[in-house]
Amino acid sequence: MDSPYVSTFLGNRFFLTRPRIDDVAIEDIAHGLAYQCRFNGQTQEFYSVAQHSLMVMHLVPEELRLAALLHDAAEAYLGDMVKPLKNLFPEFSRIEAQVMRIIGHRFGVELARPDSAIKCADLIALATEKRDLMPHSTETWANLQNVTPLPERIRPLAPMGAKAAFLESFQQLVG
Numbered sequence: 001m002d003s004p005y006v007s008t009f010l011g012n013r014f015f016l017t018r019p020r021i022d023d024v025a026i027e028d029i030a031h032g033l034a035y036q037c038r039f040n041g042q043t044q045e046f047y048s049v050a051q052h053s054l055m056v057m058h059l060v061p062e063e064l065r066l067a068a069l070l071h072d073a074a075e076a077y078l079g080d081m082v083k084p085l086k087n088l089f090p091e092f093s094r095i096e097a098q099v100m101r102i103i104g105h106r107f108g109v110e111l112a113r114p115d116s117a118i119k120c121a122d123l124i125a126l127a128t129e130k131r132d133l134m135p136h137s138t139e140t141w142a143n144l145q146n147v148t149p150l151p152e153r154i155r156p157l158a159p160m161g162a163k164a165a166f167l168e169s170f171q172q173l174v175g
Contacts, residue, residue: 006077008032014077019099024106026170032076034163040082043133047154049080050162052125054169055154059121066173067109068118069166074099107174123147128154 005013008028015023033050037043049072057068072080074096086092097112104111114122128149130137133156157165 008077016078016095016099019077019102021102021106024103026107027167029070029073029076029103030163030166030170033072034159034166036075036080038080038129039134040080043129044135045133045156046159047129047133047156048159048162049075050159050166051154051157052129054162054165055125055128055150056118056121057169059124060115060117064115064117066107066170067104067111067115068121069169069173070103070107070109070111071114071118071122073103073111124150 003015003018005015008014008023008025009031010025010028012023012025012028014028030050033053034048036049038047038049038052053069053072056071057065060068077099078092078096081089081092086096100111123144124147126141127144127147130141130144131149132154
């Protein structure tokens, strides 16, 4: 039986349960993340995972920026599953971890176990996104207790703008 795969923007096949390093392409990642809306689309405006990744990248020290930019890279191939649903599917989390290891290996960065600074930046971004993009979500999110959103408000980018900014940041980080 053939292994299930996703057809990518560049025309590659990305095998979900048998990911190969040669099938990982930064443009596929940037494109996939730029066209995926955070929070399963339950936002006031379209806001991409790529733009979220850029925000997280800007919140960490220089030496962690590439890992921060790529911290959600598996979602380009697997989709952005909301956390409550992801928790119901442990096999998905196993596949996601495997994909993150391959992506990390491809770009020479540790992605399987994110640094605590990246986790902290991710929560700051989440708090800012909740405030700016989900104004009707008034309930308290337990994971955001004691997390202060950024003072500046988010200005969502169109997908092509988010993709271009993601690729530009990647190129600057890898030289």
